[in-house]
Amino acid sequence: MLTVTVPDQTLRDRLADLPVDLHTWDLASADGAPDGAVDLVVMPFMAPASTLGVLDGLPVRAVQSQALGYDHVADVLAPDVAFANAAGVHEAATAEHTLALVLAAQRDLPRFVGEQVTGDWDQRFAPGLVGRTVVLVGVGGVGEEIRRRLVPFDVEVVRVASHARTDGLGPVHGVDELADLVPGADVLVLAVPLNGGTRHLADGRLLAAMRPGALVVNVGRGPVVDTDALLAAVRDGRVRAALDVVDPEPLPADHPLRTTPGVLLTPHVAGRTTTMTDRVVALLRTQIEHLAAGDPLDHLVDLRRA
Incomplete structure (x- = not known):
């Protein structure tokens, strides 16, 4: 037995x-x-x-x-x-949460929720998702589930993996092309495991190459993003961030990621x-x-x- x-x-x-x-x-x-x-x-x-x-x-x-x-x-x-x-x-649940983060950030929901309490009624425009370009890093189980959920939103999905190739869905770019791809991205989604090749994949140089106001979404592992570089980029108004994973984790109560405008956080709950x-x-x-x-x-x- x-x-x-x-x-x-x-x-x-x-x-x-x-x-x-x-x-x-x-x-x-x-x-x-x-x-x-x-x-x-x-x-x-x-x-x-x-x-x-x-x-x-x-x-x-x-x-x-x-x-x-x-x-x-x-x-x-x-x-x-x-x-x-x-x-x-966890793949489907993680993809579901990823879309929730993207939509919440692109439709400015955190600020609207805050204004529900303060009594403000600001009918401003939000970036939205329709017609946007999403660079999706990771084509494994999670990445594919994210791609499937993005397609109905009328977005262009640019897929990136460790090596360039072509599959039944079309081209997959190599990660060595990422710096050339992010200037055209409205949303960058990171859905990769942590290893020697992905640690600080989103570093200061990559973030500086992104389109002003673009959204960085991390549902892979916290150290895939250089936290200090991301904080600097968000504070400068160059990018926004929606993160389910962070570095360090758990995030200290007084960490500046918690209070920096332009950052949406969830506590590593995508699969829960x-x-x-x-x-x-x-x-x-x-x-x-x-x-x-x-x-x-x-x-x-x-x-x-x-």
Whole structure:
């Protein structure tokens, strides 16, 4: 019988019908580990990679994350332990949140909401989204879901990935072309994982090349944007920002990003919908079936290339 650990009682209850030896373990300490070998350890949602340090030396076969990101996991997890991310769980919800950020910023909703309280009635024009050009960096699961949701808004979507290519939807530009693309962008959406090639991808030089008043949206990882450079650009009125991820994170209560006009913030909640658990449970059931059949897990991450 397979031994599986889950981080909370909700998941344990939802998987209780499966023929596995099921344990609740939040990875807070090694003391909570079940005796003997563990076939699958499910991480707590949004737990940092450092959480996996508790597995060092324990007989664990595989780890399943409830998140898409896997930055720093290779630094902590033993190379003989398989690691799978939660592909298929968060892409649609993240894309939905991305569109909410874009629309809120482009229609000036934060200021209108504030004026609802102050009593102002300012019928000003807002940039809007129709007819705009969106440069979308990231063509993976999240990026594709964002693209699909942007198309009905009558925008031009310019896709960017690590390498230039052409697929069934048309051209994909290489990231080395980004500096030449952003001067024509009304909105820049960053939907990429964090790695050596994406850290501070949006730096001072890139932001300076953007069209005045353009919107920078980050739903990837906070360090994809150089925070100091972004703050300077927003304060100078060169760009605006709508961010679900920031650096540092969590954002200190007194951080200037919170109070700088032109910045819209949400606290890394793009994937947090009340239907998320349903998708996590479906993924876990599939993964457990794979393990029972001796098949590889879905969505395995090659940490050697992470």
